[in-house]
Amino acid sequence: MTDFQPTDRTRVRRVANRASYDRDTIYSILDDALVAHVAFIAGDAPVVLPMAFVRVGDAVYLHGSTRARMFETIAGGAPICVTVTLLDGLVLARSAFHHSVNYRSVTIHGSGSVVAERDRALTVLRALTEKIASGRWEAVREPNEQEMKATLVVEIPIVEVSAKVRSGDPIDDEDDYALPIWAGSVAIERRYAEPVADARLPGDIEVPEHVRKLTRR
Numbered sequence: 747m748t749d750f751q752p753t754d755r756t757r758v759r760r761v762a763n764r765a766s767y768d769r770d771t772i773y774s775i776l777d778d779a780l781v782a783h784v785a786f787i788a789g790d791a792p793v794v795l796p797m798a799f800v801r802v803g804d805a806v807y808l809h810g811s812t813r814a815r816m817f818e819t820i821a822g823g824a825p826i827c828v829t830v831t832l833l834d835g836l837v838l839a840r841s842a843f844h845h846s847v848n849y850r851s852v853t854i855h856g857s858g859s860v861v862a863e864r865d866r867a868l869t870v871l872r873a874l875t876e877k878i879a880s881g882r883w884e885a886v887r888e889p890n891e892q893e894m895k896a897t898l899v900v901e902i903p904i905v906e907v908s909a910k911v912r913s914g915d916p917i918d919d920e921d922d923y924a925l926p927i928w929a930g931s932v933a934i935e936r937r938y939a940e941p942v943a944d945a946r947l948p949g950d951i952e953v954p955e956h957v958r959k960l961t962r963r
Contacts, residue, residue: 755855756908766909775850775909776801779830780878784808786819786826799828800874801904806854807861807870809899817898820858828854828902835933839916840925846912848931854907858900867899881956 750767752758758765766772782799785792795816800807806828810817820826835848861867868889875883889897916929938960941953 750905750907752908753855753906756853756906758908758910761910761912764910764912766911767907768909771911772852772904772907772909773801775832775852776806776830776904777877778850779832779852782806782808782828782830784816784820784826784828786816786824788815788819798874798878799830800870800877802870802873805901805903807874807899807901808858809871809874809897812896812898814898817900821860821898821900823857823859825855825857826902828856833934834913835931837912837916837931838929840918840922840927840929844916844918844922846916848913848933850909850911852907852909854902854904856902856904856906858902861899861901864894867894867897870899870901871897879956879960881954881959885954885956 749769750756750772752765752767756767780798781796783794783796785794787793793816797808797810808817808820829851831849831851833847833849837846837848839845861870871889872883875886915931918929940961941957943951943953
């Protein structure tokens, strides 16, 4: 697979050495992230909303109510921007100015289109459910016809895209390295706690293995 080509909208200009247009890097960040922030214009005002999403092939997919303002807007082909960020650590420098964070992020510019074919929309919903918890789709009731009619699945092709990644130590001014101040980084790790049963769940239903696996990631 070839790398993505930067455009005027996706070329990273600020600290450009942290930019990546590598397809594998971009896809790995998208696949690891659970929430995307979706920006669009509603009327004459900008709006940004957090949403669960999934990547399937060379596109990302969103889903929501057919009556939601966002989906009414982006389903018509309005320009949107999708961003995801994975926070990997705190970077503590010798000066306040150079404090930072280690992170991996992706920005996608484009527009969306409705996935009208029912079977294809169902495939996307399955992929989203499996991304949240692998093995979950086979354990639950699939969406019924009424639920499918009330749900809009939107596809955003991954064409104009870039990643930006920071890792490693703080970058201080050369004179500050002699200061007697602790500097370094503190990793941030994503961890799943023990499952807590629904209050209305019968006591004889045990936690399934695919949920147990979450806590062992």
